[in-house]
Amino acid sequence: MWIPLAALVAGVLLGASIPLQVPIFYGRYLSVALLAALDSSFGGLRAGLEGKYDNTVFITGFFLNALLAAGLTYVGDRLGVELYFAALVAFGIRIFNNLGAIRHLLLAAWRKRQR
Amino acid sequence: MRTKGSQVAIALVMLVLGLMLALQYRVQQRAASDLAHRRTEELVELLQKSETERRRLEQELAEVRATVSQLAQGQAALSALQEELAKAQMLAGLVPVKGPGVTVTMDDSKRPLQKGQDINAFLLHDEDVLRVVNELFAAGAEAMSLNGQRVIATTEVRCAGPTISVNRVMTAPPIVIQAIGDPDVLERALRMRGGVVEALSFWGIEVTVKKEAEVTVPAYAGSLRFQFGRVAQTGGK
Numbered sequence: 286m287w288i289p290l291a292a293l294v295a296g297v298l299l300g301a302s303i304p305l306q307v308p309i310f311y312g313r314y315l316s317v318a319l320l321a322a323l324d325s326s327f328g329g330l331r332a333g334l335e336g337k338y339d340n341t342v343f344i345t346g347f348f349l350n351a352l353l354a355a356g357l358t359y360v361g362d363r364l365g366v367e368l369y370f371a372a373l374v375a376f377g378i379r380i381f382n383n384l385g386a387i388r389h390l391l392l393a394a395w396r397k398r399q400r
Numbered sequence: 401m402r403t404k405g406s407q408v409a410i411a412l413v414m415l416v417l418g419l420m421l422a423l424q425y426r427v428q429q430r431a432a433s434d435l436a437h438r439r440t441e442e443l444v445e446l447l448q449k450s451e452t453e454r455r456r457l458e459q460e461l462a463e464v465r466a467t468v469s470q471l472a473q474g475q476a477a478l479s480a481l482q483e484e485l486a487k488a489q490m491l492a493g494l495v496p497v498k499g500p501g502v503t504v505t506m507d508d509s510k511r512p513l514q515k516g517q518d519i520n521a522f523l524l525h526d527e528d529v530l531r532v533v534n535e536l537f538a539a540g541a542e543a544m545s546l547n548g549q550r551v552i553a554t555t556e557v558r559c560a561g562p563t564i565s566v567n568r569v570m571t572a573p574p575i576v577i578q579a580i581g582d583p584d585v586l587e588r589a590l591r592m593r594g595g596v597v598e599a600l601s602f603w604g605i606e607v608t609v610k611k612e613a614e615v616t617v618p619a620y621a622g623s624l625r626f627q628f629g630r631v632a633q634t635g636g637k
Binding site: 288290291295300305318319343 | 415420
């Protein structure tokens with residue numbers, strides 16, 4: 286459990302320290318990609334708690350969702366369709382669903398242990 | 401259930417997630433600060449632009465002012481030169497001049513010739529005319545003409561047979577001299593006791609002096625050609 290967390294911290298530190306400046310114009314796409322990535326992460330956590338975790342599904346979902354979200358937003362911007370908000374709503378709902386599911390699972394596991 | 405590979409994969413994913421989080425955070429920080437500063441930056445840019453424009457306009461104004469003053473100086477110099485030129489032309493006799501003055505008419509004596517008298521004494525000679533001209537200039541005449549010939553620096557008054565040559569033009573008595581100057585002074589200069597008129601009237605040569613409110617002296621009609629002389633460099637420029 287500590288390896289992913291350490292990797293997360295390392296990523297944060299790396300992102301904070303590298304001299305890479307994402308232009309504000311692309312910050313929009315990065316934010317959508319980040320939302321998709323968060324969704325995938327929580328989905329993976331939920332799957333792990335449910336015992337349905339599949340490594341391949343998780344990794345491909347993580348990267349593909351992020352790229353697709355950013356790419357769709359970009360295409361939407363080019364076409365004048367605000368897919369940005371659609372992505373926000375869709376991934377936001379999924380994240381909250383996942384969080385809710387994780388909470389239920391954790392509670393169930395906790396109660397099982399209590400008994 | 402968890403293999404070593406899946407651990408590494410998850411770690412990789414988490415690394416990327418952390419990276420994205422940090423990057424997005426930084427972008428957001430910058431965007432926020434940008435929003436706060438954008439207005440100020442725009443205003444500063446606008447101010448700089450206006451100041452540049454103002455400097456340019458000031459420079460332009462200075463240039464235009466310099467041009468104007470130069471032109472004014474040129475204008476002043478030009479008008480001074482033109483004034484000078486007009487005076488010089490008046491003096492040289494290149495322009496007609498008008499003003500108060502006198503008209504002097506001189507003619508041969510009408511007196512019948514006595515036996516033993518020399519007829520030459522009763523005829524109007526160049527010397528007589530020259531005496532009158534000289535007297536008039538001495539009395540302050542500013543411009544003069546003899547029978548319509550302007551008296552200039554090179555004007556000759558010389559007997560040429562029965563005629564008098566003035567400006568290489570033959571003219572015969574009566575000689576009409578028109579002079580511009582103070583009419584009273586000119587008249588008195590001619591008529592003074594022991595003066596020209598008295599001396600000439602001794603021989604019966606007719607001299608009439610008429611004061612005029614306005615006399616027009618014509619311009620010199622000949623050409624200005626200098627075959628031998630040329631301007632010697634004077635002082636100054």
